[in-house]
Amino acid sequence: MKRTANAIWNGNIKSGSGKISTQSGVLNSTQYSFNTRFADGIGTNPEELLGAAHAGCFTMAMSLALTQLGYEPGNLNTTANVYFDMEKGKIEMVELNLTADTIAGLSSKEFEEIARGAKENCLISKALTGLDITLSVEYKEG
């Protein structure tokens, strides 16, 4: 399968600005610029979009794994923090923090094992081999 996105940039790095769009239209000439990326301007930036892709992929992989094991997942909620270092010119880490509703018959230990597997198997994790991915899990067994 193929998914498509587009970015347009006009002008130099500091005073220029860009627009990002996706195939689905959920991003539609969405603004980004030097300031939205490296300072606190309003608009998007590649790092938060990477975080969105990764959180989305991992959370869905978690539902898939639970479904395949015969569990009915309730609310699964993942925050992805993307850490990057301007000096080094490198994204260093994505931190995934998962919180979930209690699932009948599923222990904390099993839940955490399933989450570790989802982290490894998620398509975006498998693509992001150039950085560290950490996972924390908050789950209470019933």
Added chain:
Amino acid sequence: MKRTANAIWNGNIKSGSGKISTQSGVLNSTQYSFNTRFADGIGTNPEELLGAAHAGCFTMAMSLALTQLGYEPGNLNTTANVYFDMEKGKIEMVELNLTADTIAGLSSKEFEEIARGAKENCLISKALTGLDITLSVEYKEG
């Protein structure tokens, strides 16, 4: 620096659905589901968001490189195609296609060299070491 995004998924893989949000608010409980990812449902999916992150990063890296070399970039336009294989459970390739306005004094050969460098140096490229990244360039010297 840290950038943040969030994904929430409710229910099993086929009938459940999710919502993705980013720190900037450009994604704000944006819908995604099994169908928007692997079929033709309306909504976003992690792969197009990865493409958006990569296209955005590369195009800005191109403006940075041109600016640093003393050129004034005009329109830089990149489409990112993300190819994934459901059977293999793998994103196989991101294809970056760059088209650009003519820049005074810059040859096609130099432009293409700068573009190859931007592809290597872009933060998202450096994170995506688990897949192939290809680049095509369309540029006419003046």
